[in-house]
Structures are given as structure tokens and as C-alpha cells.
Amino acid sequence: MSHDDPDPAFPNPPDPRTLSAFVDDALPERERAAVLAYLELDARAAAQVADWRRQKAALQALCGAPERNEPVFMVVRTPSPWWRRAGLAACWLGVGAGLTLALGPLASRLPGGWGGFGGWNGSDTISFARRADIAYAVYTPERRHPVEVAATEEEHLINWLSKRLNRPLSVPSLQEYGYSLVGGRLLPGEAGPAAQFMYENTTGARLTLYVTGIARDETAFRLLRDGNRRTFYWVSDHMGYALSGPISEGKLREIAIDVCSDLGGKPESWQ
Structure with missing residues (x-):
């Protein structure tokens, strides 16, 4: 048949x-x-x-296996299921990490840094920013199941991700910019778990905030560009943060500064 x-x-x-x-x-x-x-x-x-x-x-x-009783949503969109695309993205993340390690010594000698990262030479930082950008590209197109836990369960979402990242997390509000929290999900990071929080405005445009542990502690603030997507990323208290979206650099930077302040960072130290 x-x-x-x-x-x-x-x-x-x-x-x-x-x-x-x-x-x-x-x-x-x-x-x-x-x-x-x-x-x-x-x-x-x-x-x-x-x-x-x-x-x-x-x-x-x-x-990582989900916690008992934790909701896990899987969805297939013709012609391929989302976990196939996510799996491919994970493979690219691994390839990107390998290239970062291989090309890291050359990055400092390239004008303006490697790949538009503005000269930040920490390979772990480059990797987490790239992971954030790929995670944005993979998950924001999803209409029915863009997140694992919805904003209606915000307290549960924060507690779950805080437990998995082994650090208290909070979700900054972007309401003043017209973006409401959609929810969040757990992702694999470079050296441990990472969290992605997703926001959406009334036109359906989305921003994501990616959070993960980082070995080094920097105060620099950098921009990654990929097509029409932009990611402002920074490190504060050994945590890496990346805000991604397709909006203008000026507006995304403005939001990133507020997010950094809300999360206890010091954007005034950015050069």
C-alpha cells in the first residue's frame, strides 16, 4: 500500500x-x-x-529529560517535524562551537572581530550569542507551540528554569515596548542548560531573551547580525544574556539596556 x-x-x-x-x-x-x-x-x-x-x-x-509532570509539547509542520529542524540546529551549534575554537586565535586579528561580533574574543561568548540567534530562528516561526511553558504559568516557568539553570531567574517585562511574554523553554547551552523567553507584540513580531551560564565575567556589550535578525548580548555576574529580534538596532539596543538594568546588570559600564 x-x-x-x-x-x-x-x-x-x-x-x-x-x-x-x-x-x-x-x-x-x-x-x-x-x-x-x-x-x-x-x-x-x-x-x-x-x-x-x-x-x-x-x-x-x-x-535533558523533562521533570516529572513537566509539560512537553511536540509539533509537526508539513513536511518535517520541528524536532528535526531543532536537531539540525543543534548540529549546527556543535559545528559553530568547533569553528569558534578553531578560529578563535584568528578572531583578534580580524578588523572589527569575527563575523560581526565587534571584537569580543571570548569563544564561549561568541558561541552563546550564536546559539541565541539560532534558537530565535528555530522557535519564533512556530505559531501553535512556540514555547514549552506558556506565560499563563509564569511562576511555574520561572521556578522550573531556575532549577534547571541552578540560579534564580526573573523575566523582565517588555510591556512598555508593546511586547507581552509568550512563555519560555529549556535549551542545551555550551556548558550546561540555557533558557529562552519569548515575547510578542500585537502584530505578531517576536523577541527572545536567551540566558545561560558563562565561565568568564565581562562587562562588554556586543551586536551580532544575521540577515534581518540582530542580537545584542552581554555578560553579567557569570550569566550570558542575548536579546534577539528583527527590529532596528537602535530600538533593540534601547530594550537591551532596560533588560540589563532590570536583571541587575550595569549597562552604564558598556563602552
């Missing part, structure tokens, strides 16, 4: 979202039984489900 010639017993075979819910064990028992019966007849669909399960398991292992 093929998808082009469906079995008469299944005139409406399960679509990718239903198969995704099956992988996540999120279907009612009756629907789950129907999908199982369908997969027994469609070898190609069964192989695809098995492939998604392997990718999901690999991504969960990379990010």
Missing part, C-alpha cells in the same frame, strides 16, 4: 499532525488503536513514525 493508493479500509489516513500526536502519546485510546492498525498496513508511514521517535529521543537526550 502507498500514500498514493490508500487502503479502502482507511479512506482518510492519519495526517502528519495525528502521527505526531501518536509519537507524543497524546491521542485518545480509540484514535491510537486506529493509528496502530494503519501503521501495520503502511510500511512507509511506520518507518516515518519510527524515525520521528528516534529523533525525538535524541533531542530529549540532548536537552
Whole structure:
């Protein structure tokens, strides 16, 4: 049987979202039984489900297993599931980290620093800023499940991520700039967990704040550009912060300064 010639017993075979819910064990028992019966007849669909399960398991292992009773949302958008794109992004993060280590000694000799980082030569800092930019590109296009925990559970979100990063976290308000908190998620960082908080305005434009531990303690403030995306990033008290979005550099810098102040940093020390 093929998808082009469906079995008469299944005139409406399960679509990718239903198969995704099956992988996540999120279907009612009756629907789950129907999908199982369908997969027994469609070898190609069964192989695809098995492939998604392997990718999901690999991504969960990379990010860390969720706490018991913690919500985990998985979503598939035709033609590929989001964890495939996230997995690819994680692979690129690893490649980027390797290139950073390899090219780090050359960065200080390049005019203006390497790749638009404004001359900040700490390889761990470059890596966390790049991770923040990639995380923005991967997760902000999601419409239905852009975050793991929604803003309606803000207290739970903060407590969960604070526990995973082993440091008290807070979420700055961006309401004065027209952005409301959407929620947040846990991500793999360079040397441990990282957190991403997502904001959205009334037109649907989004900003993200990426937070992770950093070995060194800098006071510099730098800008990373990638296409129409910009990321202002800084380190304060051994924590790296990166604010990413597609808005103008001047406006993003203004917001970043306020965020730094709200989080206990000292933007007045930036040069």
C-alpha cells in the first residue's frame, strides 16, 4: 500500500499532525488503536513514525529529560517535524562551537572581530550569542507551540528554569515596548542548560531573551547580525544574556539596556 493508493479500509489516513500526536502519546485510546492498525498496513508511514521517535529521543537526550509532570509539547509542520529542524540546529551549534575554537586565535586579528561580533574574543561568548540567534530562528516561526511553558504559568516557568539553570531567574517585562511574554523553554547551552523567553507584540513580531551560564565575567556589550535578525548580548555576574529580534538596532539596543538594568546588570559600564 502507498500514500498514493490508500487502503479502502482507511479512506482518510492519519495526517502528519495525528502521527505526531501518536509519537507524543497524546491521542485518545480509540484514535491510537486506529493509528496502530494503519501503521501495520503502511510500511512507509511506520518507518516515518519510527524515525520521528528516534529523533525525538535524541533531542530529549540532548536537552535533558523533562521533570516529572513537566509539560512537553511536540509539533509537526508539513513536511518535517520541528524536532528535526531543532536537531539540525543543534548540529549546527556543535559545528559553530568547533569553528569558534578553531578560529578563535584568528578572531583578534580580524578588523572589527569575527563575523560581526565587534571584537569580543571570548569563544564561549561568541558561541552563546550564536546559539541565541539560532534558537530565535528555530522557535519564533512556530505559531501553535512556540514555547514549552506558556506565560499563563509564569511562576511555574520561572521556578522550573531556575532549577534547571541552578540560579534564580526573573523575566523582565517588555510591556512598555508593546511586547507581552509568550512563555519560555529549556535549551542545551555550551556548558550546561540555557533558557529562552519569548515575547510578542500585537502584530505578531517576536523577541527572545536567551540566558545561560558563562565561565568568564565581562562587562562588554556586543551586536551580532544575521540577515534581518540582530542580537545584542552581554555578560553579567557569570550569566550570558542575548536579546534577539528583527527590529532596528537602535530600538533593540534601547530594550537591551532596560533588560540589563532590570536583571541587575550595569549597562552604564558598556563602552
